[in-house]
Every structure is written in structure tokens, then in C-alpha cells.
Amino acid sequence: MKELPVFLLNGFLEAGKTTLIKDIVENNESYHNYSTVIIACEDGEVEYDDEWCENNQVHVEFVSKQEELTPEFLENLDNHYMPDRIVIEYNGFYDWELQEFPEYMVIYQQITIIDASTFNVMFNNMKKQFNTMVKDSSLVIFNRCDGIKDLALYRRWIRAINQYAQIAFENANGSLTAMLDEDLPYDLSKDVIMFEPDVYATWYVDVFDNYEKYFNKTIKFKVYVRDVSEDGNLVCGRQVMTCCSEDIQFLGYEVVNETNVKPKVDSYIYLECTVHHEYSKLASEEVVMLHAKNITILPYEEEEAVGM
Numbered sequence: 564m565k566e567l568p569v570f571l572l573n574g575f576l577e578a579g580k581t582t583l584i585k586d587i588v589e590n591n592e593s594y595h596n597y598s599t600v601i602i603a604c605e606d607g608e609v610e611y612d613d614e615w616c617e618n619n620q621v622h623v624e625f626v627s628k629q630e631e632l633t634p635e636f637l638e639n640l641d642n643h644y645m646p647d648r649i650v651i652e653y654n655g656f657y658d659w660e661l662q663e664f665p666e667y668m669v670i671y672q673q674i675t676i677i678d679a680s681t682f683n684v685m686f687n688n689m690k691k692q693f694n695t696m697v698k699d700s701s702l703v704i705f706n707r708c709d710g711i712k713d714l715a716l717y718r719r720w721i722r723a724i725n726q727y728a729q730i731a732f733e734n735a736n737g738s739l740t741a742m743l744d745e746d747l748p749y750d751l752s753k754d755v756i757m758f759e760p761d762v763y764a765t766w767y768v769d770v771f772d773n774y775e776k777y778f779n780k781t782i783k784f785k786v787y788v789r790d791v792s793e794d795g796n797l798v799c800g801r802q803v804m805t806c807c808s809e810d811i812q813f814l815g816y817e818v819v820n821e822t823n824v825k826p827k828v829d830s831y832i833y834l835e836c837t838v839h840h841e842y843s844k845l846a847s848e849e850v851v852m853l854h855a856k857n858i859t860i861l862p863y864e865e866e867e868a869v870g871m
Contacts, residue, residue: 567641567649567667571653572676574675588650599648600621600648602625624640637668648671659695672702674700679705703728703731705733757782763786764803767803783835784834785834787801798817799834801814804869811868818852820858821856824859824860830863831862832859833858833861835858
């Protein structure tokens with residue numbers, strides 16, 4: 564019999580499981596055409612209403628207790644709907660050790676979602692439940708992280724349960740990052756941030772996801788000029804080796820040149836700039852933009868890739 568993928572989302576009530584599942588479905592066309600069955604094991608504040616199910620062409624089934632989530636129940640769902648996948652919004656208080664699946668249903672991914680604002684208290688009072696949820700998860704997501712200062716400690720607690728899980732933190736804008744401010748190879752608390760070329764990729768990704776953190780700071784680094792527009796603005800960045808020498812891509816930002824220095828294409832400069840988020844004619848939308856406050860043209864050298 565053909566394998567049927569099962570995607571499992573763990574977490575306590577109101578942790579954000581339904582919201583994440585709805586985001587995944589809405590942004591993934593392969594989940595439409597009635598090819599996805601969602602099994603909801605509890606009722607939270609966010610619901611799968613009939614209009615949403617119809618618009619996204621998914622089937623939703625509800626169970627109220629673990630005894631209902633049997634292999635026979637799952638097989639009946641498969642025979643009835645013949646889906647391409649099953650997504651289970653699992654109840655964090657169910658006993659995972661007792662859960663059974665038909666042999667042909669294979670768990671492709673298990674995700675645990677944790678509310679960072681309540682994690683400290685809940686973890687200290689329900690370590691067994693957290694251990695059950697986290698130990699087999701490939702991804703652990705902390706959401707509602709705003710203002711939480713103990714995220715590094717929380718990560719260590721999760722790592723002690725599961726050293727192989729990827730741990731991500733959801734920012735206020737909804738983006739995910741695996742890196743905390745204390746992980747950055749420079750001091751984000753300073754008004755002036757300087758870094759060497761091998762740090763460029765880390766800085767680029769963090770600015771892309773969290774540009775607000777860099778407002779009102781001066782950034783200084785060596786960068787390559789890829790293009791110069793008619794109005795004198797620059798496209799600057801670095802070739803970044805993402806995983807191997809065959810996988811290299813250019814990561815760069817548009818730079819508004821507020822100086823009198825006019826760099827040429829295919830040259831290196833030492834850039835002193837500030838970070839903004841504004842409309843770009845080049846991109847035809849609001850994006851991260853750099854404003855050059857000072858530019859020093861460096862001696863010519865061949866462009867080199869840096870590591871991710």
C-alpha cells in the first residue's frame with residue numbers, strides 16, 4: 564500500500580497550532596483540491612470555519628479525546644477522502660506513547676509550537692508533557708517572543724530534551740529565525756556595528772528578517788558594487804556560498820548614495836551606511852534599503868565568495 568504522509572503539530576491549547584496550519588494551507592497550493600485532511604484534537608480560539616474550509620478546499624475532522632484517534636478511525640478517513648496527506652493538530656495532553664497509526668501512514672514531520680510568554684511557568688510545572696511533545700519533533704517553534712529575555716535559556720532546555728531538533732523563534736512580523744541577538748557575531752547594542760566579510764551573510768539574513776533592530780545604527784563593512792543606476796544609487800552585496808562551491812548566489816541590497824563618491828561597477832568599497840525600509844523603484848515595493856553616509860573606494864581585487 565502506498566505511504567500516506569502525516570504531519571503532526573504539537574502544542575498546548577492556544578499555542579498557535581491552528582494559526583500555523585492555516586498559514587501553511589493558505590500559502591501552499593498543493594494542499595488544496597481537497598487533497599488534505601486536517602484532524603483537530605481540540606477547539607481553540609482560532610477555528611476552521613466552513614467558509615475557510617471551502618475556500619481552501621480542505622476537509623477538517625474533529626476528535627474530542629485520544630480514544631477516538633485510532634488506526635481504524637484514520638483508515639476510515641483515508642478510505643473516505645483519499646487524501647494526499649493528513650495534518651494532525653495534536654492535543655498536548657494526549658499520551659504520545661499510546662498513539663497508534665496504520666502501518667502505511669508515515670509521520671513525515673513533527674512540529675512543536677510553544678508560547679514563549681508562558682513557557683517558563685508551564686515547563687517547570689509540566690516537564691513530562693513537554694518532554695513527550697519535543698523529544699520526537701524535528702522543529703520546535705517559539706512564538707510570542709516579544710519582550711522575552713530568557714529565549715537562550717529556553718533553547719537550552721529544549722536542546723537538553725532533543726539535541727537534533729531545529730529551534731526557531733517567531734518575530735513580531737511573523738518571520739522565523741533560528742538566531743538570537745546574543746548569537747550574532749557583533750554587538751547589536753552598540754550604535755556602530757562593524758564586521759568582517761565572513762560575517763556578511765549572517766548580517767544580511769538578520770537585516771532581511773529583522774530590519775527594525777538596525778534602525779538608527781551605523782553599519783560599516785566591505786562590500787562589492789554589483790550595479791550603479793542612472794540616479795547614482797548602488798546595488799551592493801557579496802557572492803555567498805550557501806552550501807557548496809556549486810551553490811553560490813549574490814545577496815545584496817540597494818544603496819542610496821548620499822555621498823559625493825561615485826564607485827564603479829565591479830569594485831570593492833568600504834561602506835558606512837544606515838538601514839531603512841522604504842519604497843524602491845527598482846523593486847517596485849517597500850524593501851530594506853541602505854543609505855550610504857560615507858564610501859571609501861578600495862584597491863581593485865577579484866570578487867570572492869564568502870560563506871553562509
